Amino acid sequence: MEVVFRGYQSSLFAMTISSSRARQLISRGCIAYLASVVLRGEDDAPRIEDISVVREFCDVFPAELPGMPPDREIEFVVDLVPGTTPISKALYRMAPAELKELRAQLQDLLDKGFIRPSVSPLEAPVLFVKKKDGSLRLCVDYREFNKVTIKNKYLLRRIDDLFDQLEGSSVYFKIDLQSGYHQLKIAPEDVSKTAFRTRYGHYEITVMPFGLANALAAFMDLMNRVFKPYLDMFIVVFIDDILVYS
Template sequence: VPGVAPVARAPYQLAPSEMKDLSEQLKELSDKGFIRHSSSPWGAPVLFVKKKDGSFWMCIDYRELNKLTVKNRYPLPRIDDLFDRFQGSSVYSKIDLRSGYHQLRVREEDIPKTAFRTRYGHYKFQVMPFGLTNAPAVFMDLMNRVCKPHLDKFVIVFIDDILIYSKDEKEHEEHLKAILELLKKEEFEDFIVYCDASNKGLGAVLMQREKVISYASRQLKIHVKNYMTHDLELGTVVFALKIWRHYLYRAKCTVFTDHKSLQHILDQKELNMRQRRWLELLSDYDCDIHYHPGKANVVVDALSRKEREPPLGVRALVMTA
């Protein structure tokens, strides 16, 4: 609801065993780029739910946030209607999308609202977390649009599950092939990152499907101004990968730079400690580095030369989900 005051609740008391799970799961979510540290005025408490295998699953208690959320009234299907669709079929399969909601990004302006408070710090989600009142509707709407060509013919979508039903095994094989090809076709295209460095700062642009997702720039710190050009350009690539980790981790991306030698950085044998450290970070990403002439890099070049008022820092200028 627009204009409401942020709500923050004190963290719940957790058992020692839950504290250990909390620490491990926070690290895992952070390493994947799903969460980051926050100073948001919003804050939901954390609790744990025991799974069938005896392990504990960290959940965020978003009940207070959900009370203030304008509800998405997207209709969820009735169970009896779903069973009616199965009449005449005898072979079934279920596709459960990996990481479900975590495949959806939260709009930049809404990220602070997903903040949650723990003994180990204040965090916020950059991907869709479980527990938000509109999460099932948003996800199901997306999956229905993706599966629309086959919907109610041999496919049913129920939140994050895709159900395929057929009369016999031969038909089922054809149906599975059709839906898997459709899902593969709907996969996101590779991310494109344009990077540039100047004697004033670093600049980068993140794109996908020829549309800008985000711009970012940062002024150089005093000691960084002494870096060789090669290190500055490589540092810009590292800067971009870090700030957009939640987009680029485990995703295919192509990085364009106007420094030719960076294309062969992975093949170089003589590297300083800084370069080795950065290359270790690069190895976490599925990215290719290509040369892109400076004249074609006008926007990024302008960002790298942009004057800033102190304090110096990173800022996402534009963000879309």
């Protein structure tokens, strides 16, 4: 249980009084507040689908992306240093449980169109990274590939500058995009440069993946283009986090 005090509090431990003393103080005009503490279990926690706005615009709040993103004004491009030769690295070993998870995630990505079979001479290995909730995120190790990628010089805004915009605001609404990177397509001519190999086949990625150099800059560029009319007015954007303030 967490207790939060708001406003001025001279002492963390308030004085306890009797019910008769409380009645006397109230009768003299003292302001009184009645608070009840309710401990919520996991089953009692509010659900996102119970929010009226979410129900009204259910297509905007999907549990997961249904498939390929629409065409946008920009696509993710991969520029390599001239003269780069194909890069290939050996597969990483995986435990039986990881192999089972790998097979399931590959099938899910294939069904959504996020990956497809590849014949590219490039092949990067894959590995799993454990997320905060204990589930496994499939990642492609593009470290060697990034060494021969021409870096995008798109600069991210300073965090303290973003906070300065919030001065005088008191109402905030935060939006976190669902699989934000997967909402940007890779340029068709560069899809083969994302190839990776697994025990179950050789694939290439059709949407922007984690781990590629310039992915962060490309995504920030997209977000700033989308929200350009509202930036510095009532919206702050940093990567895939959107803050509406008033």
